[in-house]
Amino acid sequence: MAPEDARYRILRALEVNPDVSQRELADELGISLGKVNYCLKALVDKGLIKARNFSKSANKKRYLYVLTPAGIDSRARLTKRFLVRKMAEYETLKAEIEDIRKDLEQYSS
Template sequence: MNKRTETRENIHFRLLCLLDENPEMSQRDLAREVGISTGSANSFLRELIESGAVKREKFGTSNDRRRYTYLVTSKGKAEKTSSAQNVLARKVKDFEALRDEIIVIASKLKNITN
């Protein structure tokens, strides 16, 4: 999996987690939480809606056409679970590489100071 695909999966995962907890979050708030632009949040949400992972509904009785509720579907929950496993596997791999690098640096530092 290339970095771009990993980044996309990470963003989808974070959006699905946020929406599962708070379906009324605005695109602006989602963008802020994930660390992306509002335009990017809109694009990623559109991808999730088109894939069937998220369903968009009008927010309550609001007359504001910009307000929606984003509901995570059963397909979205399955994607969130799969993404969580992939993200965790990548984080563990990153952690192990960092741990190995720390061991090497600590060993070199020990040799310098002795």
């Protein structure tokens, strides 16, 4: 997964569930725990999220990750770039599928 995709998916997941653990986030996104930890630290350093101790948790090491206004703006920009990239991938894949169908029709005749 590209770093920009990881940041997008992490910001998106945190917006929906800010009290998710790093391990749960790694499992949900299918990336390593180390990569999640690295990305979260980078997002905190960039001021895109704030990590606060989650007071209701029995585990006092657990954090609540809150998107800052800059984080919300960043997520919007990342969403747009992600969508443009995925649409281009879709169009390429659609053309490739059409070529394969034509090849199959040619061999089936």
